Amino acid sequence: MQTEANAQPNAAAASSVWQYGRRGDTIEQAIWSGDFSLPLSWHFHQQIQITAVLIGRRHFLAANRPVTVNAGEILILPAGLPHKALGIENDRTLSLNLYLPHSADALRKDAIIVPTPRWFAGRMTGGLVSDWAMTTLMRSGQCGFERVAEAVATMPPDEHLNISDVASTRGMSREGFIRWFRRNAGVTPHAYRVARRLNRARMLLATDAAPAEAAAEAGFADQSHLGRHFRLAFGVTPGAYRRAVRR
Template sequence: MATLSAEHATFSVHRALPQVELLDAHYVEHAFGRHTHDTYVVAAITAGVEEFHHGGGVERAGVGTVALVNPETVVTGHAGVPEGWGYRVLYPAVESVLDAAADLRPAGAGTPAFSTAVAHDGELARLVHAVHGAVARDDALAASTAFRLLVARLLRAHSAPRAVRCAASAGASAVAEARELLRARLVDPPGLEELAAAVGARPFPLLRAFREAHGLPPHAWLNQQRVAAARSLLRRDVPPAEAAVAVGFVDQAHLARHFRRSVGVPPGAYRRAVQERTRLPVAARGTVGA
């Protein structure tokens, strides 16, 4: 359990929920920079207060509340009080939520989205703790059951139609082409001028439209894609140093800096946790900072 005196982070994945990553952490000085997740984020606050930028505003999540973040949403995260914050987090892949929701919604209902950033919902918090507890006990049936009940609770009490960002200035098609070009060139990305020329746009209008569509400028979005690609490689047991170079980071230290700011644990710890399918303690204070 988190204490108020030190930072710690424990990352885990369980065989019963292979598309759901779990984090049990307490942070004081560590701060998450602007980043996105390709998963949902469901975080039950267990101590202190987390403060995070979300949707153009600042949210505060205290003990008993659950912070909710949709995929591809730009967020930050830092302590809202001097003693920091503790939380238990689930990072379910979109596919895992759609699968769990299949029996609860009509066909073609689309991808679910959260309607609030901070839920004051004791039952939802209880279900987050239930998933974590079942994983800690290595109880596959309880873990998968609690997760499906959690998705049902989210759909019933905290879902809304998924909002779609509209690109401005350079046009949605130019932004989409730029995004795919960057994704295809993680290791050798073009400069802004080359990128704009490739999609038939001017540099500044493309920059403005890209930020409007994705919440991040192209270079920051690219680093998020690199982190996501590195996570995929680490899940396949590729060493962090090799993963770093493969996705376009200069070296392992460069990957670690971005990885910790987005994921909250070092890439080596993430790799071991995924391979061992167990709760892996991450060394305390000093190893989780940006």
């Protein structure tokens, strides 16, 4: 386990890269510090993501909605919501992502921004933060995720089915289905499939699979194919991620 996983984020410790690690046994974290960052590609997580901005601001697209999170605020993204982090340029920023277990009830909520609780910096234990994030989502009353959920439910686990076949089950042309899916989910069907494979690879890497093994089992052509998409979505190589978070 990396010693940085249990350290409080601070500008001196973090460099201008994503630093992944673990906070306890069940929660992954990622720290960003710097004044320049390329955007990350569309992806989603199988956990609730919270992004606490400590210095500066972060910009996102959550499905089709632009979101800005300022210092002193936390963005809560429900599991399964496609999103992308936009780039940072000449804007000193320090932020912390936590990836939290969730209940099924939290899945159909929309992304929300809330003030950072006073207790947050000193009491980031897994159970407390997870319970707080789920309770906050459930109380928000924002249920804008239904259109996203409807779109992603059309994508069968069998990735050998081509998009034309999936479209025909809804009585749409291939082009019409792609437009409908992107309008509702914020991403194309192909991008959603890539993100789903990335989550599979990420899970395998966290349980100590080698990058080549994770690439093959997740459906990527080879290790370099996985590496390209992994860096674009998560900001690090599969090998660096594996070393930081493996159990």
